[in-house]
Amino acid sequence: MVARELDSARPEVDEAPPAAPAGQLAVPAGQSVQRDPSRVARRLGLMGTLLMAAGGLGAGALPVPNPVFGLRLLGLPSRNATIAIAVTYAGIGMLVLAWLWIGKMLRNNGAVPPAPTRAQLARTGVMWAIPLAIAPPLFSRDVYSYLAQSAILARHLDPYVLGPAEALGVDDPLTRSIPTIWRDTPAPYGPLFLLMGRGITAISGNDVVLGIFAHRVLALCGLALIIWAIPRLARRCGLEPGLALWLGAANPLVLFHLVSGIHNEALMLGLMLAGMEIGLRAGDRLLDIHFLTGGLLIVAGSAIKVPALLALGFLGMEWARRRGGRVRDVAIAAGLLAAITVLCYGLLDLATGLGLGWATTLDTPGLIRSWLSVSTDLGLLGGQIGILGGLGDHTDSVLALTRGIGLAASAVVAGMLLLAVLRGRVDAITGMGTALGAVVLLGPIVHPWYLLWAAIPLAATKGLPKYRRLALAASGVLALVVPPTGADFQFRAFQLPMAIIAAIVILVLVLLVLRRQLAGQTGPDIDALPGRAPVPAPPSTAH
Secondary structure, three states: OHHHHHHHHOOOOOOOOOOOOOOOOOOOOOOOOOOOHHHHHHHHHHHHHHHHHHHHHHHOOOOOOOOOOOOOOOOHHHHOHHHHHHHHHHHHHHHHHHHHHHHHHHHHHOOOOOOOOHHHHHHHHHHHHHHHHHOOOOOOOHHHHHHHHHHHHHOOOOOOOOOHHHHHOOOOOOOOOOOHHHOOOOOOOOHHHHHHHHHHHHHHOOOHHHHHHHHHHHHHHHHHHHHHHHHHHHHHHOOOHHHHHHHHOOOHHHHHHHHHOOOOHHHHHHHHHHHHHHHOOOOOOOOOHHHHHHHHHHHHHHOOOHHHHHHHHHHHHHHHHHOOOOHHHHHHHHHHHHHHHHHHHHHHHHHHOOOOHHHHOOOHHHHOOOOOOHHHHHHHHHHHHHHHOOOOOOHHHHHHHHHHHHHHHHHHHHHHHHHHHHOOOOOHHHHHHHHHHHHHHOOOOOOHHHHHHHHHHHOOOOOOOOHHHHHHHHHHHHOOOOOOOOOOOOOOOOHHHHHHHHHHHHHHHHHHHHHHHHHOOOOOOHHHOOOOOOOOOOOHHHO
C-alpha cells in the first residue's frame, strides 16, 4: 500500500524514446523516415545495365560467328533477336531515365539531400559500368576494325595503305566481323593507337573475344583518366566536382559508347584532359615541367585521334597569357609545343615505321553521310534541289562545298576562342570544349559519341551554365538513336518496331511498380527533423 502511494505521488515523466543507432537520425514517434530518393533511381539504372548486358548476348554487335550461339544459357538471347532487342531497349530506357532523375536532383539541390553524395555518385557510376564492361559490345562494330588494323601492322604491312580485306583476306577471322563498307578502307587512327593495338594482337592473335576485352581494358584506362581529370578541372573552374562527374563521366553516351562500344575516344579524351589539367598547373617559367608534360600528353592523345591536337593551342594560349600575352609569348609557346609534337611523332615513326601516313586517311569516315551533320544535311538538301530543278545530280560536288564551308567556319570559331583565351575573356577549358563542339557540329561526320569531345570538357566548367540543361536533354535523346546491334535493320525491318513496343511496355510496367513504391514512402522532411540543421542551397550560378 505504501509503495502504491509513493508511486502515485511521483510526477509523471514522459519516457524517452529509444536512442537511434549510431549514424541514424532520431525520428519523432508516429513518423517514419523517408528513404533516400536517389536510391531508387540508382537501382533503376543498375537494373537497366543488367538488362542491357543480358540482351546484348543476342542484340549486341557480336562477332561472326557468334561465340555464344548454341550454348544452353548464354545462347538463349541469340535465338530470339526481337526479344533480346526489346530487353536491351528497356534497359537503355531505364538507365537514361535514372541518369536524368539523379541529374535533376543535382541541378535542384547541388550535393545536399535528397541528392546523392559524391561518394554515392562514384559508386553508382562504377556499378552501372560493370555489367556493360563484361557484356558483348553494343552500338558499334568499330572494335573489329581496331583488331584487324592492328593485325595488319603486326604483320609488317601498312594499315594506312591497305584495308583489312586486302591485307588479311575476306575470310580472316578478324575481317569477317567488320561491316562491308569498312573492309577495304585504311585506318583513320593515329600511330600510337595502332602501336597499342599491335601489342594486343601479340597477346590475342586471332582470338576475337580476347581482343575485344583487351581493347575494352584500354578504353577503361582512358575512362579512368577522364574520371581523374574532370573533378580537378571542375574545381579549377569553380564548379561542384560531383555535378561535373555526373554530367561528364556517368553520361549515358559515355557508358554506351566508351565502355560498351569500346570507342577509342575514351583514350583520346583521357589523355587530352589529363594533359590540360597537368599543363594548367604551370607557372610562367620558360621550361615548366607541368607545361611540357601536359603538352606531351595532349600530343599523345592526338596520336590516338587527331582532334585532340586542338587542345594544344588552348594550353599554349593560357600559358602565353600568364607570361604577359605578348606576341613573343605566343611564339615561345608555339615553338615549345611544336617541338614536343615533332619529338613525339618522330618517336612513333621509329616505333612503327609508318611516318605520316595517318594524315592521308583522315577523311576515311567521310565515306558515309551522317544525318547529324549540319554541313552534310545542307549538301544533301542542295543536291536534291538541283535534281528537282532539272540541273542533274551534283550532290557530291555540293557536299564537298558545304563540308568545306563547315570546316572553315569551325576554324574561324576556334581562332576566335584562342584569342579570347589569350586576352583572358574565356578560360582555357571552356574555350577548348566549345571549339571541339564547333569542329564536331560543323564537321562532315557526326556520330553521337563524337559529341563527347565537347560534352566532357564542358561538363567541368560553369562558363556556359545553360549548356547543362541542353546537355542533359541531348544526351538522353542521342543515347537512343544508335541501334544496339551496331548496324541497321535493312533486312529485319519488322523486328525494330516490335522490339521498341515491347520495350515501352516493359518500361511502363517497371515505372508503375516504382510509382507505387515511391507513393508508400511517406514521412517527414529529413531536414525538418529535430537536431538536423537545414542545409543551404548552393548558388544557382553553379548550375
